[in-house]
Amino acid sequence: MKQMKKNVILAISLSIATFGIYAQEKTKSMDELWGESTKVNTKYANTERGDWFSQDKYSLFIHWGLFSIPAGEWKGKTYYGISEWLMTDFLAGISVDEYKKLANEFNPKAFDAKAWVQLAVDAGMKNIVITAKHHEGFAMYHSKSHDFDIEDATSFTQDPLKALAQECEKAGIGLGFYYSQNQDWYEQGSADIPWQSSKQKNDFTDYFNQKVIPQVTELLTEYGPIRTVWFDTPGNMTKTQSLALVKLVRKLQPKAMINSRIGNGVGDFETLGDHSISQINHKGLWETIDTTNDSWAYAWYDRNWKSPTEIAHRLITTVGRGGNYMLNVGPDKNGVIPAIPAQSLRDTGKWLKDYGQTIYGAQGSPWKRAQAWGDVTYNNGQLFLHVFNWPTNGKLHLSGLENDILSAQILNFKNSPVGYEKEDSGWTVLTLPRVQPDALVPVISLKLKGAPKVDETIGIDPEITTTLNAAFANCDNCEKKELRWMQKFGEWKYADSLVNWTAKSTGTWEVDVSETGQYLLQVEYSANDKVDFSEWRFQFQNEQLLMQALDTGERLNSLRQFPGRTLYRYRKDDVGIVELEQGKQTILVSPKSDVINGGINLKAIHLVPVR
Numbered sequence: 001m002k003q004m005k006k007n008v009i010l011a012i013s014l015s016i017a018t019f020g021i022y023a024q025e026k027t028k029s030m031d032e033l034w035g036e037s038t039k040v041n042t043k044y045a046n047t048e049r050g051d052w053f054s055q056d057k058y059s060l061f062i063h064w065g066l067f068s069i070p071a072g073e074w075k076g077k078t079y080y081g082i083s084e085w086l087m088t089d090f091l092a093g094i095s096v097d098e099y100k101k102l103a104n105e106f107n108p109k110a111f112d113a114k115a116w117v118q119l120a121v122d123a124g125m126k127n128i129v130i131t132a133k134h135h136e137g138f139a140m141y142h143s144k145s146h147d148f149d150i151e152d153a154t155s156f157t158q159d160p161l162k163a164l165a166q167e168c169e170k171a172g173i174g175l176g177f178y179y180s181q182n183q184d185w186y187e188q189g190s191a192d193i194p195w196q197s198s199k200q201k202n203d204f205t206d207y208f209n210q211k212v213i214p215q216v217t218e219l220l221t222e223y224g225p226i227r228t229v230w231f232d233t234p235g236n237m238t239k240t241q242s243l244a245l246v247k248l249v250r251k252l253q254p255k256a257m258i259n260s261r262i263g264n265g266v267g268d269f270e271t272l273g274d275h276s277i278s279q280i281n282h283k284g285l286w287e288t289i290d291t292t293n294d295s296w297a298y299a300w301y302d303r304n305w306k307s308p309t310e311i312a313h314r315l316i317t318t319v320g321r322g323g324n325y326m327l328n329v330g331p332d333k334n335g336v337i338p339a340i341p342a343q344s345l346r347d348t349g350k351w352l353k354d355y356g357q358t359i360y361g362a363q364g365s366p367w368k369r370a371q372a373w374g375d376v377t378y379n380n381g382q383l384f385l386h387v388f389n390w391p392t393n394g395k396l397h398l399s400g401l402e403n404d405i406l407s408a409q410i411l412n413f414k415n416s417p418v419g420y421e422k423e424d425s426g427w428t429v430l431t432l433p434r435v436q437p438d439a440l441v442p443v444i445s446l447k448l449k450g451a452p453k454v455d456e457t458i459g460i461d462p463e464i465t466t467t468l469n470a471a472f473a474n475c476d477n478c479e480k481k482e483l484r485w486m487q488k489f490g491e492w493k494y495a496d497s498l499v500n501w502t503a504k505s506t507g508t509w510e511v512d513v514s515e516t517g518q519y520l521l522q523v524e525y526s527a528n529d530k531v532d533f534s535e536w537r538f539q540f541q542n543e544q545l546l547m548q549a550l551d552t553g554e555r556l557n558s559l560r561q562f563p564g565r566t567l568y569r570y571r572k573d574d575v576g577i578v579e580l581e582q583g584k585q586t587i588l589v590s591p592k593s594d595v596i597n598g599g600i601n602l603k604a605i606h607l608v609p610v611r
Contacts, residue, residue, distance in 0.1 A: 028194075029562035030085075031273055031484060031492070033183070033233035035263045040270050040284055049257055050268060050285050052174065052227065055361045056126035057319055058352075059174075059228075060345075061289060061328035062116070063296040064160075065134050066102040069333045072299035081489025083330075084134055084297035088191040090489055096186055099136065103153035111335025113163035117171050119337060123345035124352030126360075127174035129230050129326065132161060132219055134178070137186025141223075145214035148186055160335075165223040176228025177219045181212050181245065181262070182235040196236060208241060216245060220252035229256050230271075234263025242266050259287070272323075273484065275492045277314055279471045281322045281368045288318045291328035292341035294491045298330035305340045308347035312441050315348070315359065316386045320375035322364030351440040354412050358384035358443055366452040367400070369472060372461035374441075378452055384411070385444040390436035391463050396444070397514050398428040399459025404449040411443040418444060425582060427459065427514050455512070457584060462515040465608045468587065470507070471496035478505040483526075483601060485568045486560055495526070495570060498589075501599030507589045509605075516582045521545055521575045522606040526568045528554040531600055535592035538575065538605070541585045545576040546592060549600050570603055577610055 063084055072083035074092035087094045120128050133139050139149035141161040150156055161177070168175040185191040187207045188200065195204040220226060229249050234242065242264040249256055260267040269285035272278060274296075276288055292311075293302045306314070311327065318325040329345075331337050352359060358377050362384070365376035373396060374388035387396065408418040408430060419431035436442060460466045470480060479500040484492055498507045521538060532551035537544055550571070558567035591599055 028235060029565065030233075030490060033235045034261055034271075034273060035234045040260050040265060040267050049255055052126075053257055053269060053285055053324065056174070057324050057359050057362070058123075058125050058315060059127035059129060059176075059287075059324065059326040060120045060123065060125045061178075061291070061296075061326045062128060062130040063134070063178075063291075063298075063328055063330045064335075065131055065140055065297065066099070066106060066136055066138050067134070068298045068331060069102050069105050071297075071332065072295065072301060078301055079489075080301070081486075081491065082295045082297065083299040083302075084131075084136070084295075085191070085490055087136060087185055093192070096189060100148065100153070100186065103138065103148075104155075106150070106154040106333070107156050108160075108331075108333060108335030111158065111160055111163075111331075113160065113167045116164065116331075116337065117167040117173055119342055119345060120173055121171050121349075123349040124356065124359075125173070125327075125345075125349075127176060127227055127326075128164065128168060129176035129178055129228050130161065130164060132177040132179050133184075133215065135180045135183040135185055135191070135233070137180075137184040139215060141219070143215055143218060145218065146211055161219075161223055169224060174227035175223070176226060176230055176256075177223075178230045178232065179212075179216060179219065180233065181208075181216075181231050182237050183233050184211070187211065194235075213244070213248065216248060217252065220249065220256075226253045226256045228259070229253070230259050231262040231267075234261060237263050239264040239266070269324075273492060273494070274490070276494050277317055278321050278323065279369065279469050279496060281364050285324075286322070287324040287326055288314075289326045289328065290314060291330070292344065293330075294488065296328050296330060296490075298332045298338070303340070305338075305344060308344045308351070309440055311344055311348045312351055313388055316375050316377070316441065317370060319359050319362055319377050320365045320370065320386075321368075348440070354439070355441070355443055358386065358411070366454045367456055369456075369458070369469075371398070372459075372464040372466045373397075381447060383446040383448060383452060385430075385446065387436075387442050387444065389464050390442065391432065392434065393463060394432050394434045395463065396430040396432055397459065397461050397463065398430065399512050399514065400426065400455030400457060401428050402453040402455065406447040406449055408444060408446050410437055411445045412439070413437050413442075420446075425514065426455070426512070457510050457512045460511050460513040460519070460580065460607055462517060462609055465606050467604050467606050468509045468511070469496055469604045470498045470602055472509065473498060474508045474510075476504075476506045476508075477502050478507060478599075483566075483568055485566065489560070493568075495568065495601070495603045497526070497601040497603050499598060499601050501591055501595045503591060503595055505590060505595070505599075507602065509587045510584070511587055512584045513580045513582050516580065518577050518579050518610040520577050520608040520610055522572050522608060523547055523575050524570055524572045524603045524606065525549065525552070526554050526570045526601040526603070527552050528556070528597065530597035534594075534596065534599060536600065537590050537592045538578075539588040539590070540578050541581055543578055545578055547573065547575045554601075568601065570601075572606070580607075 067084040079091040142151035143149040260270045362377040362379040410416040553569040
């Protein structure tokens with residue numbers, strides 16, 4: 001294949017001036033490149049292909065490439081953020097000519113495909129998806145159609161994807177390939193020259209036909225059965241181009257599943273935003289992608305590892321919402337997966353060996369939300385109550401369960417009886433041992449009479465703080481919206497919030513209070529200096545509390561964000577104590593004073609029992 005011309009541009013400092021240049025070139029921000037069109041149109045999906053997806057629930061993501069060599073550092077400077085994007089001007093601003101020299105250094109002699117696959121097995125994961133080609137444009141396998149690949153550009157003598165395919169087949173682990181079909185900074189001439197830029201010297205259609213189609217064909221024909229073809233950042237790709245890839249996958253790997261980031265709604269399952277742990281249930285097949293620290297690829301400084309307990313909680317929460325969880329590791333330049341996250345994965349895997357029935361093949365919680373004390377899944381006629389916060393008084397409260405309970409037990413613990421009683425209020429109270437069982441996450445199994453039927457009204461727990469998220473509020477004359485921002489570059493944070501208030505706006509939650517008692521109201525919100533000093537009214541059945549909002553440090557066009565985006569800063573304020581009566585009621589929030597600049601971004605209110 002004739003090599004496309006390269007265009008080197010000077011690195012531009014991250015500044016407001018940079019924002020102007022990007023805006024003129026119509027560059028999309030990272031999350032916009034995921035594509036708002038990545039919702040799945042069910043006419044393109046196939047439930048038979050998705051049988052394994054509904055069953056497996058838990059997979060390993062691996063980000064490995066040339067970016068693993070600098071690992072977030074360039075010319076003696078550390079760039080904080082996701083290290084696989086180091087080439088972009090938002091980080092180091094590396095030219096193509098400089099970046100391609102990294103291939104001369106790539107020789108991961110410690111790479112061990114068998115060890116990687118064994119880690120996935122030990123972790124209880126059912127599939128591996130690895131970066132075959134990320135945005136840097138480098139093929140992590142022997143590509144016969146392009147020489148910027150591991151065979152032609154490095155001294156490494158293995159095809160790691162071939163080795164992985166062989167070991168996955170031996171272990172019964174599904175294999176999938178990540179392929180960046182739209183962004184290819186090597187062919188674009190820079191990470192910062194979009195295909196649509198006036199500076200662009202190459203043509204996307206030529207690239208698509210001469211590199212994407214041949215390389216995807218290689219991946220689908222030379223590595224055995226492929227379970228997932230995982231595309232990313234479709235950007236401005238046309239539906240015709242997305243469908244061309246679908247047609248290719250269907251022809252060569254008819255049983256493979258395609259994620260929604262192929263773009264234009266033609267995938268089989270939806271992939272949420274990076275790091276997004278959903279609060280709500282979604283229709284159809286979907287997944288959350290997450291990583292064991294903050295960066296996807298290895299970053300030498302990033303040791304913010306998730307503990308086994310946190311991994312288990314995020315897995316349970318995602319399955320509780322009806323989704324699948326794919327958790328990432330970033331091997332270093334030598335092909336070694338860092339020891340701490342590897343051990344955390346194994347520890348979570350030990351829990352799954354005992355509690356896998358609560359995850360694999362499980363359905364989401366019939367309440368469609370988390371509980372104050374943890375989360376719920378359903379499988380084979382049993383509700384599984386995953387208790388994150390074990391009640392110190394031995395009483396666990398469950399609202400709205402309409403079924404009769406046939407039996408209750410602490411899963412995998414003998415001689416640990418669980419009492420249960422249906423109260424006149426409609427709540428079910430379980431009596432537990434006061435001492436928490438020795439498990440990463442203890443689980444209570446409830447066998448039910450019939451399929452689960454519940455009243456979805458949010459229950460206010462009398463013992464544990466109940467969080468009323470904006471995602472579950474009704475909003476009149478305001479907007480319910482998922483806000484997202486970056487702490488460091490590419491490290492996405494999310495907050496479902498009530499926003500764009502007017503003087504006539506109200507937000508309401510319908511709740512069911514378990515017991516009459518006093519509760520401390522905490523309000524979690526974000527505000528800028530224009531909203532500072534605004535007043536907000538929280539109304540309950542018999543009384544109200546007032547809050548004066550504070551400037552939380554929220555800033556538009558912060559240098560940490562893409563052009564026109566806001567850096568949100570949420571805080572939690574104690575507002576006061578309110579007495580709530582047992583039973584169903586409405587909690588209402590509204591502005592007391594004039595609304596300026598859209599008012600606060602209200603993420604949640606928390607009701608803390610006062611004992």
